[in-house]
Amino acid sequence: MDKRKIPFGTISITEKAKNLVYEILETKRVSQGKYVKEFEEKFAEICGTKYAVAVSSGTDAIALALSVMYDYGAQRQDEIILPALTFIGTANAVLMAGFSPVFIDVEFETLNINPEKIEEKITKKTKAILPVHLMGKPANMYKICEIAKKYKLFLIEDAAEAHGAKYDGKNIGTFGDMGCFSTYVAHIISTIEGGIIITDNCEYAEILRSLRSHGRACKCDVCVLNTSSGYCQKRFKYGRDIRFVFERVGFSSKMNEIEAVIGLGNLEIYKEILEQRRKNFFQLKEKFEKFKEYFYTINEDKNELISPHAFPFILKDNCKFTRDQLVTYLNENGIDTRDLFSSIPTQTPGYKFLGYKEGDFPVAEYIGNNGLHIGIHQEITEEDIEYIAETIKNFLEIYG
Numbered sequence: 001m002d003k004r005k006i007p008f009g010t011i012s013i014t015e016k017a018k019n020l021v022y023e024i025l026e027t028k029r030v031s032q033g034k035y036v037k038e039f040e041e042k043f044a045e046i047c048g049t050k051y052a053v054a055v056s057s058g059t060d061a062i063a064l065a066l067s068v069m070y071d072y073g074a075q076r077q078d079e080i081i082l083p084a085l086t087f088i089g090t091a092n093a094v095l096m097a098g099f100s101p102v103f104i105d106v107e108f109e110t111l112n113i114n115p116e117k118i119e120e121k122i123t124k125k126t127k128a129i130l131p132v133h134l135m136g137k138p139a140n141m142y143k144i145c146e147i148a149k150k151y152k153l154f155l156i157e158d159a160a161e162a163h164g165a166k167y168d169g170k171n172i173g174t175f176g177d178m179g180c181f182s183t184y185v186a187h188i189i190s191t192i193e194g195g196i197i198i199t200d201n202c203e204y205a206e207i208l209r210s211l212r213s214h215g216r217a218c219k220c221d222v223c224v225l226n227t228s229s230g231y232c233q234k235r236f237k238y239g240r241d242i243r244f245v246f247e248r249v250g251f252s253s254k255m256n257e258i259e260a261v262i263g264l265g266n267l268e269i270y271k272e273i274l275e276q277r278r279k280n281f282f283q284l285k286e287k288f289e290k291f292k293e294y295f296y297t298i299n300e301d302k303n304e305l306i307s308p309h310a311f312p313f314i315l316k317d318n319c320k321f322t323r324d325q326l327v328t329y330l331n332e333n334g335i336d337t338r339d340l341f342s343s344i345p346t347q348t349p350g351y352k353f354l355g356y357k358e359g360d361f362p363v364a365e366y367i368g369n370n371g372l373h374i375g376i377h378q379e380i381t382e383e384d385i386e387y388i389a390e391t392i393k394n395f396l397e398i399y400g
Contacts, residue, residue: 008336008375009186017265035260049198051205058160058182060253061195062093065178082130083113085364105361115143128154133162136307141175161309163188191263215250280376281308287389310373321399340371
């Protein structure tokens with residue numbers, strides 16, 4: 001078996017995107033402009049929402065979406081419910097926005113927040129539920145929506161890894177008040193770095209545009225200009241240059257034109273990217289059937305469509321080998337891997353200050369100790385899938 005090199009992620013850059021990058025560099029109009037706006041409009045269209053607001057990262061997308069709540073009465077250190085197992089950016093965004101994270105253990109079968117454990121953590125300070133659709137596997141949105149409605153909570157979806165995922169035929173990201181996506185390099189729709197928030201609420205969209213630009217009172221791409229003076233109408237309310245009026249505490253998190261055109265190129269081939277990733281996911285899942293004595297992985301249920309970010313699998317407790325042994329073997333044979341995140345409150349050193357202890361989130365902790373994921377991106381071939389399966393088979397013959 002010839003040794004291959006299989007990277008975890010990739011980015012698709014179309015010829016049209018390359019040409020637009022050259023155009024932007026020639027004109028020197030590189031900061032947020034018409035291409036960011038076009039990317040927002042087209043992203044909203046594929047999601048089926050009225051508005052999309054592009055920002056500089058998926059983490060910023062969540063932080064800004066949460067910060068919208070301050071306009072509706074939220075206070076600093078109010079509580080946000082989120083899963084214990086997720087990429088660190090989800091929890092960091094809660095702190096960035098000035099809120100307190102309240103962690104919930106996850107379901108082993110889905111890797112997502114366990115909805116049966118949410119209500120017991122709701123207090124008078126709870127302001128939002130922040131479910132994550134990990135690996136592109138939808139969370140149980142009916143149950144979560146029901147709880148959010150019952151307690152009159154904001155519902156903000158972390159759909160960072162779930163471009164194109166569906167739950168009962170409805171696009172992930174459209175169940176809540178806002179849906180937050182990452183457009184980082186390894187994702188299905190990429191802008192190199194970046195993120196984007198979708199919503200059907202006009203007020204939320206305007207607040208988000210303000211928040212991404214330091215909390216400015218208004219942005220000229222969404223306000224009505226006074227044609228005789230060239231100034232925003234709000235100038236007459238404040239009596240000064242609108243660019244230096246700040247209505248709320250904001251961020252500096254705008255997307256630039258170069259990132260936007262890379263994203264526009266991705267949107268043109270989005271369906272092909274998604275189809276290839278799904279094909280790779282199910283081919284590898286079929287190969288893993290012969291390894292089911294050793295590993296768990298996720299399934300696509302009847303009422304959902306997974307949008308695979310990567311292929312996650314978890315060592316069973318009867319394994320005679322460790323995750324580190326497997327990771328070392330895969331890496332030595334050219335297969336790039338990533339650990340399947342960690343239990344943020346109990347396995348992440350930076351979160352020790354919250355005072356949680358080992359054992360508080362047993363499912364998240366087990367996955368954090370025994371889970372990993374490998375790439376199934378659009379450049380991976382059937383031969384690569386076969387190579388991955390054969391490499392794992394060889395490992396098990398040695399260590400299993």
